[in-house]
Structures are given as structure tokens and as C-alpha cells.
């Protein structure tokens with residue numbers, strides 16, 4: 001019987017099998033940020049276990065609230081900084097070099113096909129785009145990851161989402177994943193892995209695949225995953241070129257992880273995107289999703305473009321294309337936060353930041369900030385925000401605020417209109 | 431081993447997420463006890479007052495997909511700070527469930543008819559739940575009425591509860 005990519009990765013990393021459904025696996029990387037790691041560090045210290053399993057495999061960033069907004073967030077940064085120094089963790093990214101973890105670490109080449117990765121952050125599933133098994137965990141799992149380089153998981157049962165057809169102009173991976181979450185429900189994939197396959201995924205950039213995998217957790221999934229291909233190799237080439245004779249041989253190596261054609265899936269869902277249109281969420285759950293045109297009169301107070309879902313250069317380019325030569329509505333506060341310094345710099349060099357500023361947007365430094373309602377754009381009671389982030393939970397961007405999740409194109413068009421609106425890039429019925 | 435018995439807090443809703451259990455703005459706290467007053471502060475539940483209703487309760491019984499959303503272990507910690515070490519539901523979000531056992535606490539799943547039956551019989555009444563860990567049973571009591579319900583947890587989860595959590599377990603074993 002064949003195996004899925006996730007099963008093959010588990011097989012290559014298993015160190016213990018304490019019972020039928022539990023696998024303890026060896027980790028290739030443990031990622032850390034300043035919200036969930038300081039508490040883990042403090043706990044390890046208080047247990048007399050202030051050790052790390054391998055300082056080269058631990059990657060650390062201060063990203064959620066950067067620069068620090070008050071004494072408490074400053075203290076979180078301080079604990080992390082001192083810990084990284086104490087354990088000689090070289091890959092530590094502080095302000096000026098920092099960016100949103102799930103955008104920054106792939107850019108640095110820290111995720112490779114076949115890797116196992118954990119982080120104390122639910123959107124760690126993003127890294128599955130590279131053909132890795134990457135999962136968000138709680139602080140205790142993170143502690144054990146830091147201490148021992150292992151983590152326990154249930155058997156990786158997989159739902160295959162086969163994405164077929166042709167993506168219409170103006171419809172993006174964000175719209176596709178919103179629709180898939182709508183179809184699965186917020187716990188439709190609990191304890192499962194979502195494997196995204198099919199010609200539409202094959203044609204997607206790494207950035208778009210990251211957007212798909214990023215939101216897998218919103219359907220309850222442990223992780224999203226894509227089979228690595230030449231697009232993956234091209235993205236990673238600068239980091240892996242010394243390990244492989246050429247791109248073809250790198251691809252051949254990575255292909256050994258591919259799901260077998262006779263692999264067993266929990267479910268196979270075929271999803272034709274040819275008639276898909278831009279989507280938007282309407283409630284407090286990410287599976288409450290409608291076509292944009294059905295929400296078209298909803299007024300917004302703020303538009304936010306950024307985050308680990310849609311703050312990458314590709315996203316900024318699309319938004320700028322919509323904004324070019326236009327002004328955003330007087331009644332809208334537009335905020336854009338490029339997710340990494342690299343995306344920021346590229347956006348600057350390509351004139352994208354100028355386009356944003358000319359249209360009336362505020363450009364902030366790379367940080368999570370408004371996405372989790374901690375800084376840089378928190379909503380007031382009763383305010384509405386169209387956002388390219390991944391969570392519309394009650395209070396997520398500020399107590400009493402309403403969040404509508406959209407693609408960068410829809411966000412930009414909404415900023416111009418002042419109410420939820422389809423972009424001109426979408427040629428279907430407006 | 432922690433205490434798994436006490437008065438019951440009924441939360442009659444599905445999909446209660448971690449932002450409702452402990453809002454993100456308290457994630458800047460670096461001690462578990464500091465979370466105590468904020469448990470369930472933002473929950474969307476008719477007639478529920480987190481200031482009044484949490485007090486004196488040590489067990490939560492709820493519906494489907496409890497603890498969905500962010501991976502924050504602050505959610506079980508906010509429970510722990512209030513001496514709530516046991517949550518019973520139809521099912522849980524994966525990370526939340528794992529976090530509970532990793533901290534040496536319990537997240538126990540019961541079939542939907544059983545949960546439904548418990549809500550019908552006990553919700554709204556002053557209810558006490560006694561956990562018999564050895565024999566895998568809950569004894570629920572209210573108004574002189576008593577019901578025994580058996581549960582199952584895996585051997586691995588049981589070992590975590592008995593060692594006090596995953597850190598000590600793993601450090602010893604791997």
C-alpha cells in the first residue's frame with residue numbers, strides 16, 4: 001500500500017511509538033517568537049532545565065509586537081533576546097531584520113522538503129507549502145521541542161484537496177482557501193492534514209501555496225502540505241545549491257517524499273475553481289464565507305493588508321495594481337504592513353510603497369501588529385475592517401470590532417470604494 | 431496528580447475558541463496566575479457573566495470543537511489558574527486537547543448523546559462531578575440525583591496525567 005507525503009515524513013523521523021496512534025518524531029527545526037516562547041523559557045528555567053537540543057536548529061524572531069508597544073511586550077522581547085544569546089542561537093531576528101515568522105523563515109531557506117517543524121503558533125502550517133510537515137503546537141510541546149528536539153503527534157491521516165480547472169482573473173489562492181474552509185467547516189479537518197494537489201496548485205507560486213497552507217488550521221487541520229516540485233526547488237535554490245549537483249537532481253531527491261499514487265486518504269475532495277469568484281467572510285468564524293458581490297454594500301472603517309497570509313511581495317504587487325493612480329475613500333484608514341524586510345525593500349524598489357502612499361495608505365514596518373489586535377491598527381468597538389489576514393474571530397483585531405477576511409485585490413478595491421467591493425481585476429459579474 | 435473533581439460550569443455552545451477563553455490582549459502576561467481574572471471574558475454566550483459564573487467551578491462541560499483557534503496554551507493555563515483541570519466535550523480542537531494533557535490536565539471526549547443527556551439532566555442546576563481516575567468514571571450529582579458515566583483516555587494521555595505533563599515525561603524518556 002502506498003503512502004502519503006506526510007506518512008513518508010513521519011516514517012523518516014519516528015523515534016518512538018508509545019501507542020498505536022501516537023508518534024514521537026524528531027524535529028529538523030523549532031521556530032520561536034516572543035509571544036509563546038518567553039513563557040516556555042521561564043518554565044524551563046524554573047524546572048532547572050534551561051537547555052536547548054541544538055542551537056542551530058532553533059530559529060527565533062520578535063515579530064508579533066515590534067517595536068514593543070509597552071513594558072510587557074518589551075519584557076517579552078527582552079526574555080527572548082537574552083535566552084537566544086545565552087544559548088548562542090545565531091538565527092535570531094530582532095527589529096530591523098525581523099518580519100512575520102511564517103513569511104520570514106521561508107525566505108531565509110529554513111524550511112526544506114521533507115522537514116519536520118514546530119512552532120508555538122497555529123499558522124505554522126504555512127510551511128507545509130514546501131513539502132514539510134509543519135505544525136503549530138502549544139507552549140509545553142514547544143518546551144519539549146526546545147529541550148529534546150522531539151514532538152508527539154497522532155497518525156497523519158490526510159484529506160486530499162485536488163484543485164482543478166482554471167483560476168479566473170482576479171481570483172486568488174486566498175479566495176480558493178476561503179471557499180475550501182467554507183466547504184469543510186471550522187473543524188472539518190481536525191486532526192487531519194490537508195494535502196493540496198492538482199494543476200491549479202502546480203501552477204501556483206510558492207507565495208500562493210503558502211496562503212493556501214496558512215489557512216489549513218482554520219478548518220481545524222494539523223497542517224497543510226504541497227508536494228515539492230520545480231517551483232519549490234527554484235524558490236530554495238540559493239540555499240540548497242551546494243547540496244545538489246543541479247536543480248533536476250534536487251527535484252529527484254525531493255520527489256522521494258511525494259505521495260504515492262495508491263496512497264490511502266481519509267477523503268479526497270475535488271474542487272473545480274473555474275467558476276470561483278472573490279470571497280469574503282461575514283461572521284466570526286472563518287467558514288462563514290460568501291461571494292464578495294453579496295456583501296457589496298458593507299461599509300468599512302479600515303483596510304489592512306499584511307500578515308503571514310497575504311503580506312508577501314506577490315500580495316503587495318496585486319494590491320498596488322488595483323490602487324495605482326487611485327485614492328482610497330476619505331472614510332477609510334488604509335494600513336499596509338509588508339511581512340518581511342525583503343518584501344518591504346522589494347516593494348520600495350518597485351515603486352509599490354509609493355503607490356500605497358499616493359493612494360492614502362499608511363505603510364508600517366513588518367510586524368503582526370493589527371492581525372491579532374495588539375498594535376498598529378487595533379479596531380474600536382463597532383468598527384469594521386476588511387483584512388487580508390486569516391482570522392475573523394470576535395475581538396481578534398480589537399474588542400467589539402468586525403473583521404472581513406479578503407484577498408489583497410479585494411482589500412485594495414474595498415479601500416477605494418469605502419465598502420466591500422470586487423476589484424477591477426475580476427471580470428465576472430461585479 | 432491534579433484534582434479533577436468539583437462543581438460544574440456548563441457552557442452550552444459549540445466552537446468556543448481560544449480568543450473567547452482568553453483574549454489575545456492578555457498574551458503579554460508572562461505568568462500563568464496573572465490570567466486568572468480574564469478567563470472566558472469575551473465569550474459569546476447568552477446570560478453568561480465571567481465575573482460571577484466561573485467562581486467556585488472546577489469542571490467545564492461543553493459541546494463541540496472546544497478550544498479551536500489559536501495555539502495559545504494560555505487557554506489551558508487560564509483554566510489552571512482557576513483550578514479548572516477537567517473539560518468534558520463532544521470533541522476538542524487538536525492543539526487545545528494536546529495542551530491540556532501536556533499540562534497534566536484532562537480534556538475528555540464523550541459521545542454526543544451522553545453530552546446531550548448531561549445537559550438535559552443537569553444544566554442549570556448546582557452540579558458536582560467526582561472523577562474516579564482509576565476506574566475511568568465520572569459521578570455527576572445534582573438535587574440528590576446521581577449518574578455515573580464511564581470515559582476512556584489513551585494510555586499515553588494517562589501517563590502524561592500521572593507524570594504531571596509532557597516536559598517531565600519527555601525529558602526522562604528521550
Ligand code: SF4
Pocket residue numbers: 064100101102121123306307308309367368369371372389390
Ligand atoms: S500575522 Fe497574524 S496570523 Fe500570522 S503569525 Fe502574526 S499574528 Fe499570527
